[in-house]
Amino acid sequence: MKCIIEAKNLIKLYQSGSEELRALDNVSLQVRENDYLAILGPSGSGKSTLMNILGCLDIPTSGEYFLDEENILESSEDKLAELRNKKIGFVFQKFNLLPRLTALQNVMLPLLYRGMDEKQAEQRATEKLDILGLKNRLSHRPNELSGGQQQRVAIARAIIGNPPLILADEPTGNLDSKSSLDVINIFAELNTQGNTIVVITHDVEVAEKMEKVVYIKDGRLSKTS
Amino acid sequence: MQLKQLFKMVLINIYTNKIRTFLTTLGVIVGTATIFLVVAIGKGGEAQVNQQYSRLNVGTIMVMPAMRGKVISPLSKSDAELFQESPYISVAFPILSGRGDISYNSISCTGSFSAIEPEFQEVNHFTLKEGSFLSAEDESNQNKYVILGAEIAETLKDGDPSVNLIGETITVSSRRFKVIGILDLLGDSGPGLSYDESVFVPYTVGQKYLLGSKANPTIVAQAADIESVQNAIADITSILDENHRIGGAEQFRVRDAGSRLAAAQESARTMSLLLLAVAIVVLIVSGIGIMNVMFVSVKERTKEIGTLKAIGAKKKEILTQFLSEAVVISLVGGIIGVIIGGATLPILSYFSLPALPSLSGVLLGLLFSAITGIFFGFYPALKAASLNPIEALRYE
Secondary structure, X not given: OOEEEEEEEEEEEEEEOOEEEEEEEEEEEEEEOOOEEEEEOOOOOOHHHHHHXXXXXXXXXXXXXXXXXXXXXXXXXXXXXXXXXXXXXXXXXXXXXXXXXXXHHHHHHHHHHOOOOHHHHHHHXXXXXXXXXXXXXXXXXXXXXXXXXXXXXXXXXXXXXXXXXXXXXXXXXXXXXXXXXXXXXXXXXXXXXXXXXXXXXXXXXHHHOOOEEEEEEOOEEEEEO | OOHHHHHHHHHHHHHHOHHHHHHHHHHHHHHHHHHHHHHHHHHHHHHHHHHHOOOOOOOEEEEEEXXXXXXXXXXXXXXXXXXXXXXXXXXXXXXXXXXXXXXXXXXXXXXXXXXXXXXXXXXXXXXXXXXXXXXXXXXXXXXXXXXXXXXXXXXXXXXXXXXXXXXXXXXXXXXXXEEEEEEOOOOOOEOOEOHHHEEEEEHHHHHHHHHOOOOOOEEEEEEOOHHHHHHHHHHHHHHHHHHOOOOOHHHEXXXXXXXXXXXXXXXXXXXXXXXXXXXXXXXXXXXXXXXXXXXXXHHHOHHHXXXXXXXXXXHXXXXXXXXXXXXXXXXXXXXXXXXXXXXXXXXXXXXXXXXXXXXXXXXXXXXXXXXXXXXXXHHHHHHHHOOOHHHHHHOO
């Protein structure tokens, strides 16, 4: 099966004063198409650094990273922006919706950054929000929505462009247990439809619901189950 | 992202911050309104100067007693005759002026009177409303005739249009003169001098009855053409030096109309430039205001910028978005400024400040406001575009 993420010997060093900090220490990871994977680790384990690199927001100090067969290390800043737009759907802990835009406009954004025509983008965004049960919330702004609804809008935004990878950073971290369950169920459903999903979390309960879990501690990965 | 959609986002962002946007634009509004008004006042001033001097023959040279000092040997008709011998001077004649009571029946007013030779009327492009000009025969026969400036004539008619002054006798400084002509309204002829409020009598008659032979005449000389003006002035100066050995040419002033016109235009232009400088300072200050607000805006929206970058916004797109915001803010201010400037024009004309609205004023105002937005919006926009996406996303 096709490899969506192919990372080899990733090392990320930070300079903190005179000390050198090894945030990632020789991390290798493979994620295949239609995987449903949790990266589980406590805070300070290096999981944010890993998530940033996997999300093409940051470049490793050394190592190799292919995302959907594209070599990330050789990409320019603009190329990375394009990769983020086309290959990755981000879901954040705090939803990160634009406060002045409506739910519909928020969902349309990734398509607009692709240069898609507004009408077409609007149609597709409406469909996605409908599927996620937000048909009556299209013109609501984020502050008029509950946390669970906001996260569903964010998920709609993440999947609108059919990216090969959905990357979620503590997607349930700011939600009550019912909404959390909702989000997990949506992910599971998306996975059955063929989406590849990577969830980064410190929450064991969340991680247990995924098909595979890898652990990260002190910048090193260890595989189990 | 297509420009249309980017622009929509810009407008949404600006619209959400209405009050802040308005306060930011205040400086631009003032600056642009000032530029618009400066251009209007400049054009109005220029038009006024041109209109004021439209009757002025640029080849006219005036020789007058100096402002300071005593004239030991006054100018005379013979000086004028000598000037006329210069190849650079086509005609020269003396005039005498004074002020006095002018009355007709029971109506009396104070006005200027000038004793002139017939050529004076030609050189000043006088036109008649009725009657006839003073002629050479009037001069040689010493006819006690008078022609009236338009406003004096109106005053003497006392608002009754049926009164016909031609052929009537009026008194000037208690001397009786017969009215033979009334001039058209000429408009201002120069600072402190209005032919409309003057009456004119033949030179020798005026010298004899009104001003006395000891009066100091002014000589008006007409250069042959504009190129001859400087040579004519040189000739006049040397003739004066020779002819008035006591006192010399220093006791007289020689002024040519062309340089008076140039000086008036120059001072109008200087005024415009000064106001323009003020407007530009206002715009610079308002630009700094825009820059401040844009910095605050970038800071506030750091997390948003991170999000936009995460979902695929390129550096250029963020830059364009924030730069457009600054430009839209300043252009909105510019448009309001031009409208306010236009609305202010009636107030200016109420204070009889000459101002002409013009398209170039509108365009200049808008151009400067846009430049302010681009110039002062660029750095904050660049800062937004250069944000590190990770740090931006982490920003709370």
